[in-house]
Amino acid sequence: MLELRNVHTFYGKIEALKGINLKVNKGEIVCLIGANGAGKTTTLLTISGIVKPKEGDVIFDGKTINNYSPDKIVKLGIVHVPEGRRIFPELTVEENLILGAYIQKDKQKIKENLEKVFTLFPILKERFKQLGGTMSGGEQQMLAIARGLMSEPKILLLDEPSLGLAPKIVERIFDIITEINSEGTPILLVEQNANMALQISTRGYVIETGKIILEGSSKELLNNDEVKKAYLGE
Amino acid sequence: MLLQQLVNGIVLGCVYALIAVGYTLVYGVIELINFAHGDIYMLGAFFMYTFLNFGVPFLPSFVLAVICCIIVGILLDIIAYRPVRYADRLAALITAIGMSIFFENIALLIWGADIKRYSREWIPHFFKKLFINLPNEHFQNVFLTVSYLQITIIVLSIILMIILHLIIHKTKMGTAMRAIAQDKRAAALMGIDVNRVISFTFALGSGLAAVAGIFIGMYYNSIYPMMGYIAGIKAFAAAVLGGIGSVPGAMLGGVVLGMAETLGAGYISSAYRHGIAYAAMIFVILFNPAGLMGKRKVDKV
Ligand SMILES: Nc1ncnc2c1ncn2[C@@H]1O[C@H](COP(=O)(O)OP(=O)(O)OP(=O)(O)O)[C@@H](O)[C@H]1O
Numbered sequence: 001m002l003e004l005r006n007v008h009t010f011y012g013k014i015e016a017l018k019g020i021n022l023k024v025n026k027g028e029i030v031c032l033i034g035a036n037g038a039g040k041t042t043t044l045l046t047i048s049g050i051v052k053p054k055e056g057d058v059i060f061d062g063k064t065i066n067n068y069s070p071d072k073i074v075k076l077g078i079v080h081v082p083e084g085r086r087i088f089p090e091l092t093v094e095e096n097l098i099l100g101a102y103i104q105k106d107k108q109k110i111k112e113n114l115e116k117v118f119t120l121f122p123i124l125k126e127r128f129k130q131l132g133g134t135m136s137g138g139e140q141q142m143l144a145i146a147r148g149l150m151s152e153p154k155i156l157l158l159d160e161p162s163l164g165l166a167p168k169i170v171e172r173i174f175d176i177i178t179e180i181n182s183e184g185t186p187i188l189l190v191e192q193n194a195n196m197a198l199q200i201s202t203r204g205y206v207i208e209t210g211k212i213i214l215e216g217s218s219k220e221l222l223n224n225d226e227v228k229k230a231y232l233g234e
Numbered sequence: 235m236l237l238q239q240l241v242n243g244i245v246l247g248c249v250y251a252l253i254a255v256g257y258t259l260v261y262g263v264i265e266l267i268n269f270a271h272g273d274i275y276m277l278g279a280f281f282m283y284t285f286l287n288f289g290v291p292f293l294p295s296f297v298l299a300v301i302c303c304i305i306v307g308i309l310l311d312i313i314a315y316r317p318v319r320y321a322d323r324l325a326a327l328i329t330a331i332g333m334s335i336f337f338e339n340i341a342l343l344i345w346g347a348d349i350k351r352y353s354r355e356w357i358p359h360f361f362k363k364l365f366i367n368l369p370n371e372h373f374q375n376v377f378l379t380v381s382y383l384q385i386t387i388i389v390l391s392i393i394l395m396i397i398l399h400l401i402i403h404k405t406k407m408g409t410a411m412r413a414i415a416q417d418k419r420a421a422a423l424m425g426i427d428v429n430r431v432i433s434f435t436f437a438l439g440s441g442l443a444a445v446a447g448i449f450i451g452m453y454y455n456s457i458y459p460m461m462g463y464i465a466g467i468k469a470f471a472a473a474v475l476g477g478i479g480s481v482p483g484a485m486l487g488g489v490v491l492g493m494a495e496t497l498g499a500g501y502i503s504s505a506y507r508h509g510i511a512y513a514a515m516i517f518v519i520l521f522n523p524a525g526l527m528g529k530r531k532v533d534k535v
Pocket residue numbers: 011012014016034035036037038039040041042043083192
């Protein structure tokens with residue numbers, strides 16, 4: 001349903017993506033792993049329209065969306081939960097969530113979706129009137145994901161949801177990601193925590209300096225010697 | 235005397251506040267000091283003049299002048315600022331100064347350099363009536379006159395500020411403004427059309443500046459193309475005084491500055507009238523750069 005074909009993205013003269021080919025099918029969790037600066041975030045930013053590819057195509061549900069503005073892309077159902085959470089620190093949890101449903105006009109729907117994210121993240125109900133910036137890192141990550149779910153995405157792009165979180169919390173977050181996926185939302189998961197990411201995903205891609213150097217089912221990748229050495233620390 | 239100065243100061247302060255929130259709104263959302271904002275205020279006064287001059291009745295003229303300023307404000311953003319939105323801060327600043335000069339020259343071209351006045355018969359009689367006129371038989375030692383125009387300026391300013399507050403804090407558009415102020419990229423990822431919200435911000439500020447310009451046109455009954463320059467700098471000083479980016483700060487800063495100016499002019503010397511605004515601004519920058527209500531970056535808008 002989402003496909004990148006030979007995507008090249010530049011920052012000025014720096015070529016951050018050098019011909020990325022990648023696919024996410026219905027129902028999948030696909031992970032994209034790679035080292036710092038490999039181009040993982042750039043890949044997601046190119047999909048969500050924040051940066052534009054110079055060459056190649058981003059295709060969603062059969063449509064080429066390269067030239068769509070970010071807000072149009074969200075309206076298509078592609079929701080990107082950014083690296084470093086980027087919740088609105090001076091807005092309350094409630095306001096953050098309401099903004100997540102910015103494109104949703106139906107008030108009743110917004111209420112229903114609030115209830116849905118509360119069942120996934122009960123803590124957010126408790127912290128409803130608290131400012132986003134005063135919450136802990138893990139809570140902020142939950143808020144960022146919940147905010148992304150508020151517009152009922154057709155596909156969810158997650159950029160390093162485990163970043164800077166304690167192992168216990170990382171486990172919770174990954175459980176929740178699996179749960180969201182099991183309810184039918186395909187997920188493109190960017191991670192440095194390759195081990196965890198490969199365990200919950202169906203397929204994976206390995207990116208190195210702007211190029212996909214390996215791809216395959218997550219099981220294969222977990223047993224791949226190169227991956228083991230470079231990303232699993234074995 | 236003191237009482238009269240206080241009233242005059244509050245009236246002037248309300249006008250400064252109306253302009254100052256425009257500076258602070260735009261700065262809060264896109265971190266641009268919109269130097270052309272004072273000129274929108276000037277255009278408000280002149281649009282009003284033109285409509286009245288064409289024989290359009292007072293209220294429709296008022297509404298039309300405000301709408302024209304809103305359109306100019308939106309176009310200013312789209313044509314001048316949008317192309318340099320992600321460029322160097324300096325580029326945007328120079329653009330803003332350039333636009334200010336542009337508006338002043340356009341006004342000179344259209345309306346000429348000499349002072350224009352609203353004719354007596356254009357303005358409803360109501361505004362000239364006195365609401366308070368002392369001394370009278372009950373108050374023999376109090377000297378105070380307050381016109382309905384002054385009352386209108388104060389009351390309407392308060393109402394507009396309340397509406398502005400509600401827009402910013404209770405509406406979807408206002409929440410989007412605050413979101414953009416905090417994180418433009420994250421806001422775009424929410425599906426917010428960032429450019430549209432910024433246009434809306436310019437519209438709000440420009441509309442309020444137009445109201446201020448029209449009132450000042452009626453209050454001092456003298457309008458001229460450079461009027462936006464001085465008022466703009468003072469309103470900007472008010473915004474800085476209150477903490478640039480903070481809307482309540484701009485309101486408070488406007489009123490404080492208006493009072494300081496009238497009291498200073500009344501008790502020290504009217505020659506210092508303009509200097510007081512600059513002195514207040516420099517004082518704040520030196521001793522409390524965040525301003526009266528500023529919390530440094532946070533709670534912008
Ligand atoms: N705004 C930018 N301007 C210039 N270069 C950039 C910019 N953003 C990223 N880059 C460069 O593009 C390359 C890819 O960066 P990207 O952020 O996509 O990496 P990443 O895989 O997400 O890394 P990390 O794991 O550290 O988040 C890097 O070399 C980076 O320095």
